[in-house]
Amino acid sequence: MLIIEGLTKSYGSKKAVDNLSLHIEPGEICGFIGHNGAGKTTTIKAVCGILQFDAGSITICGSSVEKDPIKCKSQIAYIPDNPDMYTFMPGVKYLNFIADVYKVKGRNKKIKKYADMFELTDDLGGLISSYSHGMKQKLALISALLHDPKLMIMDEPFVGLDPKASRKVKDIMREKCNEGGAVFFSTHVLEVAEKLCDKVAVIKGGKLSAYGKMEEVRGDSSLEQVFFELEGSL
Amino acid sequence: MTWRLFWLNLWSQFSGFLVSNGKRTKLSKILIMLCLLGSGVGAIALVFLTTFQMILDPFFDAGAGWLYFAFLGLASFGLSVVSTIFMASARIFAAHDNEALLAMPIKPRAILVSRVLVLLVFEYVTSMISTVPALMVWVYYGYSTGPSIAMFCLMCLLLPLMSFAISLAVAWGLSKVGPKVPYKNLITLAIAVVIILGYIFLMTNGERYFSQLLDSGTEIADAFKRTLLPFYSFGRAIVDVDFVATLEFCAWSLLPFLGAMALLSRSYGKIMTEGKSEPRVKYDGKTLKHSSVMVAFAKKEIALFWSNPMIVLNTSLGTLFAVVGAFGLVFQRNEILDYITAMKIDLPAPAVAAIFFAFVTATITYTSSSISLEGNSLWIARSMPVPTRTVLLSKVLAQLMINSPALLFSSLVASFALGATIDAMILAILVPQAAILFISFFGVITNLLLPKLDWINPMQVAKQGVPVLIVMFSSISLMFALGIFYLVFLQRMMSFEAYLYVCVGVYGLLSLAMYALISTWGVKVFERL
Numbered sequence: 100m101l102i103i104e105g106l107t108k109s110y111g112s113k114k115a116v117d118n119l120s121l122h123i124e125p126g127e128i129c130g131f132i133g134h135n136g137a138g139k140t141t142t143i144k145a146v147c148g149i150l151q152f153d154a155g156s157i158t159i160c161g162s163s164v165e166k167d168p169i170k171c172k173s174q175i176a177y178i179p180d181n182p183d184m185y186t187f188m189p190g191v192k193y194l195n196f197i198a199d200v201y202k203v204k205g206r207n208k209k210i211k212k213y214a215d216m217f218e219l220t221d222d223l224g225g226l227i228s229s230y231s232h233g234m235k236q237k238l239a240l241i242s243a244l245l246h247d248p249k250l251m252i253m254d255e256p257f258v259g260l261d262p263k264a265s266r267k268v269k270d271i272m273r274e275k276c277n278e279g280g281a282v283f284f285s286t287h288v289l290e291v292a293e294k295l296c297d298k299v300a301v302i303k304g305g306k307l308s309a310y311g312k313m314e315e316v317r318g319d320s321s322l323e324q325v326f327f328e329l330e331g332s333l
Numbered sequence: 334m335t336w337r338l339f340w341l342n343l344w345s346q347f348s349g350f351l352v353s354n355g356k357r358t359k360l361s362k363i364l365i366m367l368c369l370l371g372s373g374v375g376a377i378a379l380v381f382l383t384t385f386q387m388i389l390d391p392f393f394d395a396g397a398g399w400l401y402f403a404f405l406g407l408a409s410f411g412l413s414v415v416s417t418i419f420m421a422s423a424r425i426f427a428a429h430d431n432e433a434l435l436a437m438p439i440k441p442r443a444i445l446v447s448r449v450l451v452l453l454v455f456e457y458v459t460s461m462i463s464t465v466p467a468l469m470v471w472v473y474y475g476y477s478t479g480p481s482i483a484m485f486c487l488m489c490l491l492l493p494l495m496s497f498a499i500s501l502a503v504a505w506g507l508s509k510v511g512p513k514v515p516y517k518n519l520i521t522l523a524i525a526v527v528i529i530l531g532y533i534f535l536m537t538n539g540e541r542y543f544s545q546l547l548d549s550g551t552e553i554a555d556a557f558k559r560t561l562l563p564f565y566s567f568g569r570a571i572v573d574v575d576f577v578a579t580l581e582f583c584a585w586s587l588l589p590f591l592g593a594m595a596l597l598s599r600s601y602g603k604i605m606t607e608g609k610s611e612p613r614v615k616y617d618g619k620t621l622k623h624s625s626v627m628v629a630f631a632k633k634e635i636a637l638f639w640s641n642p643m644i645v646l647n648t649s650l651g652t653l654f655a656v657v658g659a660f661g662l663v664f665q666r667n668e669i670l671d672y673i674t675a676m677k678i679d680l681p682a683p684a685v686a687a688i689f690f691a692f693v694t695a696t697i698t699y700t701s702s703s704i705s706l707e708g709n710s711l712w713i714a715r716s717m718p719v720p721t722r723t724v725l726l727s728k729v730l731a732q733l734m735i736n737s738p739a740l741l742f743s744s745l746v747a748s749f750a751l752g753a754t755i756d757a758m759i760l761a762i763l764v765p766q767a768a769i770l771f772i773s774f775f776g777v778i779t780n781l782l783l784p785k786l787d788w789i790n791p792m793q794v795a796k797q798g799v800p801v802l803i804v805m806f807s808s809i810s811l812m813f814a815l816g817i818f819y820l821v822f823l824q825r826m827m828s829f830e831a832y833l834y835v836c837v838g839v840y841g842l843l844s845l846a847m848y849a850l851i852s853t854w855g856v857k858v859f860e861r862l
Contacts, residue, residue, distance in 0.1 A: 149715040151861065173718035183709035185633060187640030189614065195621040199629035200717050206621055214616075223616035 100125045100250055100281040101146065105155035108141050115141040117305040118155070123250075123283055123298065126276045130292035130313075131285040132326060133302035139285040140180065142302070143254050146283070147177040160249055173201070176243035180254040180285075182235045186228035190219065190238050193227060194245065201246035213241040217264055232259040240268060251275060253284035257291065269295055293322040301329055334439055338447030343454065345789055358783075366783075369803045372810040374462070381408075381466040393476050399568030402485075405467040406492060406564040409460050411532045413496035416459045417452060418528060420792055421497075422504035423643055424448055425597070428789045431605060441602035449501070449594070455797070456493040456500075464489045480574045487579075488571055491586040495563060498589035505597050508604045522642035526653065529646070533657060626719055630727030631734060637706060638699060638735060647796040648702065651693035652739045655765070658689055659743035662750040680829055683757035686747040687833060688812075690740060690765035695808035697736050697769060700776030701801045703728040704859070705785045705794035711862060721856040725777055726848075732773040740765045760833050767840035768808075774847035776804050781851075781858045815839070 101123040108116045116138040123129045133139050144150035146157055148168040157164040159171040185193055191210065198206040214220040217237040227235065236259045243251065251272065257265050272282045272295065286292050292299060299316050301309040308329045309316050317325055385405070392401040425448050434444050468485060471477050477485075507521070563585035569578035624632060638644055646653075662669055673685055680688075707714065714724045744765060748758040779800040788794050795801065819832050827835075 147716045149712055169718045169720060171718075172716060177712075177716045179712055181709070184713065185637070185710055187637050188633070191616055191621070192636065196629050196633055198621070199624045200626055200719055206623075207618075210621070211618070221615055224614035226614075 100127075100160060101283060102158040103142070103146065103155065104157075106142065106145060106152055106157065107154040108138075108145060108150065108152040114305050116145070116152070116302075119302070119305070119307055120155075121300050121307065121310055123281050125249075125279045125281055127297045128272055128276055128282040128284075128295055129298040129300060130296035131283065131300050131302065132287070132289065132292055132322075133285075134330065137302045138305040139302055140254055141305075143177075143252055143283075143285060147175065147252055148172055149177075173246075174248060175250045175252055176246070176248035178236075178239050178243050178251070178253040178256055180258065182232075182239035184227050184235060184238065186226065189224055189226055190230070191223040193238065194223070194242055197242040197245055203245050206245070209245055210241070213244050216267060217241060233261060233264070236260055237264055240271075244271065249280045251280065251282045251284070253282065255286060256284055257286065257288060289321075289323045289326055293317065301326060303329060335443040335446045335450075338434070338439075338444060339450045342447055342451040342789075345787075345793070362782075366799065366803055369807040369810070372806060374806060376806070376809045376813055377462060378466050381463050382470060385467050385470040389470055389474055389476070398476060398572040399565070401471070402467070402488075402568035402571045403561065403564040405463060406567040407561065409463040409492055410496050410564075412463060413456055413459050413493055414499055415529055415532045417456060417497070417500045418503055418525070420455075420643065420796060421452055421500040422507045423641075423790055423792045424452055425504050425601075426508045426604065430789050435602075435605055441605065442598050445598055445601045449597075452500070453493070453497060456497045460489065460493045464492070478574075481571055484574050484579065485571045488567055488582060491583060492567065494586040494590040498586075498593045501590075501593035501597055505593070505600065509600075518640070518642045522645055525642060525646050529650070529653065530657060533654070627723055627727055627730065630714075630719070630724060631730040634699075634703060634728055634731030635735060637703075638731065641791060641795075643792055644699075644702075644706075644795045647792070648699035648801075649697055649736055651696035652736045654693040654696070655690050655740050655743040658686075658693070659746035659750070662686065662747050666750055681757060682751045683748060683753035683761050684830055684833060686744070686751065687761045687764040690743060690747070690761070691768040691836075692809070692812055694736075694740070694765055694768040694772050695805050695812070697732065697772055698776055698801045698804050699732045699735065699795075700728050700773050701780050701804040702794040702798050703731070703777070704780040704862075705788065705798055705800070706791060708786050708788060708791075711786060715860070715862075721859050722852050725781075725851050725855055725859060728777055729773040729851075732776070733769065736769055737766060740769060756830070760830060763837045764833055767837040767844075768812075770844045771840040771847075772804060772808055774844050774851065775808065776800070777851055778847055778855065779804050781855050784862055786862070 101121075103122075104120050106116050106119040107114065119138070119142060121129070131139050131142070141150060145152045146159070146164065148164045148171060157171075160174045162170045162174075164171045185196075188196070194210050195206065197203075198210070203209060210223075211220065214223055217240065219234060219237050219241065222230065222234060227238065230238065236256075240256070243253075256268055260268065269291075272284075275282060276297075293313065296313050298311065299309070299313050299322065300307055301316070309325065313322070316322070385401070388404060389401055392398055392404075425445065428448070431444070435441065468482075471485075472482070563582060566578045566581035566585060569575045570582050638648070670682060673680075673682060715721075741762060744761040745758070747753075748761045751757075753761060780798075783798075783800045783803075785794050785798060815836055819829065823832060
């Protein structure tokens with residue numbers, strides 16, 4: 100589903116991501132953890148085709164992000180860490196815009212379904228500028244789900260969500276994988292990653308310091324223990 | 334702290350010149366931008382210079398030199414009001430960093446004063462567009478004395494405070510009343526349009542009224558005292574170096590300004606922390622309409638355009654001028670034709686209308702700020718499965734969808750009002766349409782060269798953004814250059830109407846070249862933002 104090989108990206112003389120490789124198969128949820136500035140968002144943006152990289156390759160569903168970005172982007176949904184959206188639009192117009200771009204069929208039903216799920220239906224008529232952070236996050240999630248993406252790429256998806264919505268997102272992630280899709284997401288909440296993920300990738304200074312099946316990486320200890328050992332903080 | 338915030342605000346406004354997309358701008362690029370800006374400012378200053386040259390001798394010869402300065406005062410006052418009346422509200426109350434600053438141990442008054450000082454800088458710069466040409470003409474023709482020049486400088490320091498007081502009072506009023514008023518954007522837009530129309534009326538008729546006043550001899554001063562006392566005092570203070578008039582004008586300018594400042598500083602903290610509540614709009618579940626990707630993006634741009642009355646006004650002023658001009662022709666046809674004759678413009682009226690409509694398109698600048706206006710939401714367009722070219726061209730399409738129909742309507746109205754032939758009507762339609770096409774593409778390219786995504790207030794990019802100024806001024810310069818080229822090289826070889834077709838061709842070719850540039854270079858630049 101997602102193959103990253105030797106990804107390298109520098110900002111000036113600083114290597115933000117250094118020769119990073121990882122594979123995510125259909126049906127897998129892969130958690131991406133690391134401290135602030137480790138290179139998580141840079142990697143995620145490169146995968147989504149919104150950040151050019153210096154070396155390596157990224158393949159989504161068999162297509163190269165560099166060679167065929169449009170095809171790759173049509174297979175994925177990206178939710179950034181800070182959902183800055185078109186605040187001048189009402190929520191429903193924004194979703195209709197997304198539906199136009201992804202050529203979503205049966206948009207009315209889908210919008211209703213997901214808006215009901217995240218309890219946002221009553222607020223869809225209001226301007227996004229009047230939404231709280233959590234409501235914007237919910238809208239971003241709805242917009243990401245509208246076109247049934249095969250791969251969901253999420254940067255800190257649980258920030259700002261209430262417990263009920265967080266639970267629903269986790270259910271959707273698992274559902275997506277059961278349907279043959281995959282999820283790649285970054286998080287700082289190690290407990291969530293430990294419970295939810297099939298695979299985990301730990302990034303430190305732009306390099307992968309651990310990567311593999313959750314059980315293999317974690318071993319007999321907790322993910323938190325492993326993470327701090329890798330970081331050298333314990 | 335006030336000064337640090339002031340410099341920070343000012344830097345954020347002008348940093349577009351020196352830093353673009355996180356990188357230092359090359360010196361050569363800065364010089365080109367300054368040349369383009371300079372040529373444009375020069376063109377506007379030239380218009381003022383010509384006007385002041387026309388009125389200087391008659392006014393001074395009639396012993397009413399103060400009327401020259403009263404006219405300057407009125408023109409400068411009007412220009413400042415039009416430029417900043419609603420900007421103050423946006424900059425003071427709607428800046429993105431307000432909450433961050435209010436959460437810091439900074440006095441709200443310091444935040445307010447720093448914002449007011451930045452606005453004041455703009456007020457003075459705007460004022461200089463008219464005051465400097467007036468000074469040059471006055472000094473050049475030898476009517477000035479040392480003390481009167483010194484008084485002129487003092488008065489020009491005070492002059493912008495009068496219009497600024499109005500802007501501050503309006504900002505305060507909008508912040509108090511705005512949240513409670515339905516259709517706030519529409520009402521703000523309507524008020525702004527009325528003010529602009531008033532200014533246009535003043536500028537087009539002012540000189541004539543002043544001449545009429547001059548003819549009425551001894552009653553001039555009384556008439557002025559009754560109606561426009563501050564500008565009477567302004568003129569008298571400069572020409573006569575009159576102490577009483579100076580005091581009067583000090584009072585007229587300083588007292589309203591201090592009053593408005595007192596009003597704002599007393600309520601700023603309260604207004605900013607009382608919280609905003611927007612009426613809840615319930616989703617009605619209506620069936621949603623489908624659009625193509627290009628149209629969906631263009632509709633998104635149009636939604637952004639209409640979301641803020643200041644964006645509407647500042648990026649489509651030319652369309653407003655065109656519509657006003659066309660209706661002006663309907664209702665004041667003979668007066669305008671007499672004016673064209675008096676100006677010794679030896680051209681058919683429809684051709685003059687075509688040039689006027691093309692000229693006003695220079696102030697249609699939505700595309701020049703459309704990339705910057707994406708701000709933090711740029712990731713949306715870039716993460717979508719849409720060719721970058723489509724995203725960029727949708728901005729051009731949006732500008733054309735917003736302005737072209739109104740320009741077409743204006744051309745048709747003007748053509749009918751003037752009884753134009755079919756040939757002349759075609760020209761009156763083609764010239765402004767070609768100009769708007771060129772300006773739309775040019776705006777995208779300029780904004781790609783100088784994007785500013787980290788703005789604090791959308792007005793920073795939509796009104797005072799460097800790309801907007803460059804597009805506006807260099808488009809005016811291009812039109813002047815085309816006119817001069819005709820007068821110098823082609824006047825004896827072809828008729829002006831034929832030359833206008835050449836101009837349409839030039840605009841068309843330039844647009845085609847820019848279309849190709851956006852599709853290749855532009856795509857790469859946008860993807861690197």
